[in-house]
Amino acid sequence: MADGIKDKVAILGMGCTRFGERWEAYAEDLATEAFVECLEDAGIEKKEIQAAYIGTHIDEINVGKAAVPLGVALKLPYIPVTRTENYCATATEAFRAACYSVAAGVYDIVLALGVEKLKDTGYGGLPSGGSMGVKPFMMGANMTAPGMFAQLATAYSAKWGVPMEKIKDAMAHVSAKSHANGALNPKAHLRKVVSEDQIKAAPMIAYPLGLFDCCGVSDGSACVIVTTPEIAKSLKKNQDIVKVKALSVSVSSGEEAIGNTWDGAHFVTTRIAATNAYEEAGIKNPREDLSMMEVHDCFSITEMVTMEDLHISPKGGAYDDIMGGFYDLDGKVPCQVDGGLKCFGHPIGASGLRMLYAMYEQLLDRVPQERKVKNAHLGLTHNLGGMPHSNVAAISIIGID
Amino acid sequence: MAGICSYGGYVPRYRLNRMLVYQAMGWMNPANIANAGGEKAVANFDEDSITMAVAAGLNALNGMDRSEVQGVYFASTTMPYKERLNSGIVSAALGLNDHIRTADFSGGLKAGTTALLSALDGVEAKNLNNVVVTASECRLGKPASPQELIFGDASAALVIGDEDVIAEFKGSYSVTHDFADHYRGQSAKYDRQWEDRWIRDLGFDQFIPEAINGLLNKYSLKSDDFARVIYDCHYAAARKKLGKVLGIAPETDQTNLQAEVGQSGTAQSLVMLVNALEEAKPGDKLLVVSFGSGCDALYFEVTANIEKRTDREAISACLSNKAELDNYTKYLVWRNILPGDAGLRSEEDVWTRWSALWRSRKTVLGLWGTKCKKCGTAQIPPQNVCVNPECGAINQMDDYLFSDKIGHIASFTGDMLAASLNPPAVYGQIEFEGGGKMMFDFTDCNLDELEIGMPVSMSFRRKYYDEKRDISGYFWKAVPVKEVK
Structure with a gap:
C-alpha cells in the first residue's frame, strides 16, 4: 500500500x-x-x-x-x-x-x-506560439500569458461581486510586498521598493493587469x-x-477549458493539489500550520486567487487577508519571502527549485535577520504551469522536525 | 420559377471620413476635393473579401436549412487566392455540405451579376437549387488617387432557387466590351484607371443605356414600368444625365450609397439590389444593371412572399451599426499600404500546416464542434473523449455547429503585449447557449464596453496573414451582439 x-x-x-x-x-x-x-x-x-x-x-x-x-x-x-x-x-x-x-x-x-x-528573445514577455503545437495557430486566440491570467480578475470580479477597484488594491499590495521582500535579497532580479500608488498608476499590459502586476522575465x-x-x-x-513532507501535482482535465462548470475565477488544479499535499504531509490546518510559502505569482491576480485555492484565505475573501498583511514578511504566513516570481524573477524551468531554495535557506536559518521568517519549520512551494483554463499545479512541502 | 429566395448584405463596421483622407493626401492631388464628400466603408484589419462574403452569406441563410444549399458562386476581383478555390472557403465557412457546386467569378466588375445569372440559369435548367450567390470587394486605391476615396468595402448575398421566391427572375440582357476604364495586372496591388471624362462619356453614358434599352426592347417594357432602377455608376453628374436620357424618375433611382459606403466593385449592383429588396413591395419590378467590362441587366418582379420575411433589414442594419475610423494611418496599416512595426513578437513565423488544416477544416472554417451522443454535452474543439466527467464516453460524438449559436462572455481582457494591428488584442472565454466553451479573439468591439455575461455572435475572420508565403488563414471571432432597441 x-x-x-x-x-x-x-x-x-x-x-x-x-x-x-x-x-x-x-x-x-x-x-x-x-x-x-x-x-x-x-x-x-x-x-x-x-x-x-x-x-x-x-x-x-x-x-x-x-x-x-x-x-x-x-x-x-x-x-x-x-x-x-x-x-x-x-x-x-x-x-x-x-x-x-x-x-x-x-x-x-x-x-x-x-x-x-x-x-x-529580443522582446519583453515570454515567447509565444511555437511551444503550443499546431492547433493554436489555426484556432487559438491571439493571446499572451498576461492576457490569459488577467481574465482571472474579470471573472473573479463577476463571480464574487468584488469591484475591480478593490481587486486592483489587493493586487497592488501583493506586488508591493514582493518588491519590499525582493529589495532585501541580493540574488533577486528586481530590487527596488515600489509603492502601491506607483503600481496602480503603471501602464496597462493586459486589462486589468498593469506593468507591476506582471513578474520579471529572467x-x-x-x-x-x-x-x-x-x-x-x-x-x-x-x-x-x-525533509520532504509532500509532493503533489494536479493537471487539468479539459473541463475548465471546454466544459461548462468552471467559473474562470480560481484554479481547479491548485485546490486539488493543495488538498492532496496537506493530506500527504499530515497538515490539518494550513492557515495555522504553515510557516511560510513561495507561490506562483506570475501575476499579482494569480497570487491573490492562489491564497484561496491553497485553502488559507476564505473563497472570495483573499482581499481582507492581503490588505491586512497576513502574507507580508511579518505576517502570520509570509508569502514570497525572497521576492517571488514577481521580483526574484521567473526563469521558467528554474522557478520551482528557486522557491524550494527560498524555503530551504529559511528553514536552515541562513538568511539575514532583516528578511528572516520567525520560527520557520514548514514551508510550501507552489507552481502553476500553463494558463488558468488549462494547467499543471505542483506543490512541494518541506520542513524540519 | 427561378428567382431570389433570400437576401443578405454586409458593410464593415468602420467608416473613414473621406475628408480625413483628403486632409492627409490632398496636397498631392488637390482635384480630389471633388471626391472627398461623405465616408467610405473600410474592412477591419481582420476582414477581406472572403470574410465579408461569409458575413453576407450567413445573413442571407439565416433561418434556412443549410443542407438544402446546392451551390456557392462567389464574385470578387479581390479574392485572397489566385489558386485555391475562394468559394470553397466561403462554402465551408457557411457550414454547407461538401457535395455542392462552387465557383469563383472574377475579372471584370460585372462578375457579380454574371455569377447571379449563372445561378439563375442553373436553377431554371433544374440542374441546381438554392445557390448562394455572393459578391464581395475590398479594392485598394493608391494613396492620393481618386480610387482611394471612391472605393468602399461591402458585400451582398442572394439565395437563388425556384420555391417560394421573393423576387421572380423575368429576364436579362448582357453587353460585353473590352473597355479598360479600370484594370489590374497579374501582380498589381492597386487599381489603375484611365481619364474620368472618357469613363463617364464613353463608358457609363453609352453602355448603361445599351444594356437597359436592350432589355426594355427585348421584353417590350418602358423604364417607368420599374419601381426601382438599380444601376452602378458612381459619377453623380453622369447619373443625373442618365436619369434624364433613360427616363428614370428620381424616386425610382436606387441610391448607390456612394456617400455611406463607396463603390464596391463586383458587389456594387448587388448591394444596391439587396438594399432595394429591404423596402420592396409585392408586384414591384426591379431592374438591376452592373458595370465593368460591359453590363448585365436583370429584371425581377417581387412576389407576395417578401412579406413573409420577418427581418427585412440587411444592408440598412449595417449602415446604422458603424464606428468611425478616426485615423487615416490606421487604415493604411490595416491594408498593408504603410507597413507598421508591430514588434518582434509579430515576426514569429506562422506556418500553415495544410495537412493539419485539412484535418481540422470543419472546425477552423465552419466552427463545427461535437456533441456527445451519450450525455448530450456540446464541446469545441471536437473531442474524442467526452469532457463531462460523469460521462467520459469515448468516440461517441456527433458533429455540432457552433457558428450559429449565441455565446456569452465568461472572462475577457485587452492585451497590449500580444502583437496586433488593432491593439489591445481583446479576447476571452465564450460560453455558448446550449453548452460548449472556448477562448476566442473578439473583434468589432471596444474593451470598455465589455461585461461578463454580454451576448456575442460568431464572425468568420482572417486570423493571420503570412506575408512570406502569401497565405491568409481564417478562424472565427466573437462580436458583441448589438442591443436591439
Whole structure:
C-alpha cells in the first residue's frame, strides 16, 4: 500500500544563481553556477551523484531538447540524466523525479537542476506560439500569458461581486510586498521598493493587469541534491535535516477549458493539489500550520486567487487577508519571502527549485535577520504551469522536525 | 420559377471620413476635393473579401436549412487566392455540405451579376437549387488617387432557387466590351484607371443605356414600368444625365450609397439590389444593371412572399451599426499600404500546416464542434473523449455547429503585449447557449464596453496573414451582439 513521500527523502544541498538579465551567461553558465554552490553545500563530490534530472521549458532559445546539455555542461560521468518539462512546474517535476528515485531505493544521491535562458528573445514577455503545437495557430486566440491570467480578475470580479477597484488594491499590495521582500535579497532580479500608488498608476499590459502586476522575465538556475534522511544525517551531523513532507501535482482535465462548470475565477488544479499535499504531509490546518510559502505569482491576480485555492484565505475573501498583511514578511504566513516570481524573477524551468531554495535557506536559518521568517519549520512551494483554463499545479512541502 | 429566395448584405463596421483622407493626401492631388464628400466603408484589419462574403452569406441563410444549399458562386476581383478555390472557403465557412457546386467569378466588375445569372440559369435548367450567390470587394486605391476615396468595402448575398421566391427572375440582357476604364495586372496591388471624362462619356453614358434599352426592347417594357432602377455608376453628374436620357424618375433611382459606403466593385449592383429588396413591395419590378467590362441587366418582379420575411433589414442594419475610423494611418496599416512595426513578437513565423488544416477544416472554417451522443454535452474543439466527467464516453460524438449559436462572455481582457494591428488584442472565454466553451479573439468591439455575461455572435475572420508565403488563414471571432432597441 502506497503511503506517500513524507520523510522518505532529505535535501542534502542546494544552489541558486542570481536571477536577472544575465546578458553574459548561457544556460550552461547558469547551470554551472548553481551546481557549484549546491555541491559545496552538499559536501560531496560530483562522482557521488548517481542520477540527474534537468528541467528546461523553452526549447528554441535555451539549451534545446533532451537532457544531454546538462551532462555535457557539468561533465557528469555517464550517469542517467533525464529532462523534465511541464510548463512552469518544470523544476518541481525534476525535484519530484529525483525524490521518487531516492524513495524508490534505486539511487542514494540524485541531482535535480532547473535552468532557463529567456533573455535572448529580443522582446519583453515570454515567447509565444511555437511551444503550443499546431492547433493554436489555426484556432487559438491571439493571446499572451498576461492576457490569459488577467481574465482571472474579470471573472473573479463577476463571480464574487468584488469591484475591480478593490481587486486592483489587493493586487497592488501583493506586488508591493514582493518588491519590499525582493529589495532585501541580493540574488533577486528586481530590487527596488515600489509603492502601491506607483503600481496602480503603471501602464496597462493586459486589462486589468498593469506593468507591476506582471513578474520579471529572467535568466537563472537553481538546483538540489537529494538523498535519504539516513545519509543526510550521517553527512550533516551538526545541522537540521530538511525533509520532504509532500509532493503533489494536479493537471487539468479539459473541463475548465471546454466544459461548462468552471467559473474562470480560481484554479481547479491548485485546490486539488493543495488538498492532496496537506493530506500527504499530515497538515490539518494550513492557515495555522504553515510557516511560510513561495507561490506562483506570475501575476499579482494569480497570487491573490492562489491564497484561496491553497485553502488559507476564505473563497472570495483573499482581499481582507492581503490588505491586512497576513502574507507580508511579518505576517502570520509570509508569502514570497525572497521576492517571488514577481521580483526574484521567473526563469521558467528554474522557478520551482528557486522557491524550494527560498524555503530551504529559511528553514536552515541562513538568511539575514532583516528578511528572516520567525520560527520557520514548514514551508510550501507552489507552481502553476500553463494558463488558468488549462494547467499543471505542483506543490512541494518541506520542513524540519 | 427561378428567382431570389433570400437576401443578405454586409458593410464593415468602420467608416473613414473621406475628408480625413483628403486632409492627409490632398496636397498631392488637390482635384480630389471633388471626391472627398461623405465616408467610405473600410474592412477591419481582420476582414477581406472572403470574410465579408461569409458575413453576407450567413445573413442571407439565416433561418434556412443549410443542407438544402446546392451551390456557392462567389464574385470578387479581390479574392485572397489566385489558386485555391475562394468559394470553397466561403462554402465551408457557411457550414454547407461538401457535395455542392462552387465557383469563383472574377475579372471584370460585372462578375457579380454574371455569377447571379449563372445561378439563375442553373436553377431554371433544374440542374441546381438554392445557390448562394455572393459578391464581395475590398479594392485598394493608391494613396492620393481618386480610387482611394471612391472605393468602399461591402458585400451582398442572394439565395437563388425556384420555391417560394421573393423576387421572380423575368429576364436579362448582357453587353460585353473590352473597355479598360479600370484594370489590374497579374501582380498589381492597386487599381489603375484611365481619364474620368472618357469613363463617364464613353463608358457609363453609352453602355448603361445599351444594356437597359436592350432589355426594355427585348421584353417590350418602358423604364417607368420599374419601381426601382438599380444601376452602378458612381459619377453623380453622369447619373443625373442618365436619369434624364433613360427616363428614370428620381424616386425610382436606387441610391448607390456612394456617400455611406463607396463603390464596391463586383458587389456594387448587388448591394444596391439587396438594399432595394429591404423596402420592396409585392408586384414591384426591379431592374438591376452592373458595370465593368460591359453590363448585365436583370429584371425581377417581387412576389407576395417578401412579406413573409420577418427581418427585412440587411444592408440598412449595417449602415446604422458603424464606428468611425478616426485615423487615416490606421487604415493604411490595416491594408498593408504603410507597413507598421508591430514588434518582434509579430515576426514569429506562422506556418500553415495544410495537412493539419485539412484535418481540422470543419472546425477552423465552419466552427463545427461535437456533441456527445451519450450525455448530450456540446464541446469545441471536437473531442474524442467526452469532457463531462460523469460521462467520459469515448468516440461517441456527433458533429455540432457552433457558428450559429449565441455565446456569452465568461472572462475577457485587452492585451497590449500580444502583437496586433488593432491593439489591445481583446479576447476571452465564450460560453455558448446550449453548452460548449472556448477562448476566442473578439473583434468589432471596444474593451470598455465589455461585461461578463454580454451576448456575442460568431464572425468568420482572417486570423493571420503570412506575408512570406502569401497565405491568409481564417478562424472565427466573437462580436458583441448589438442591443436591439
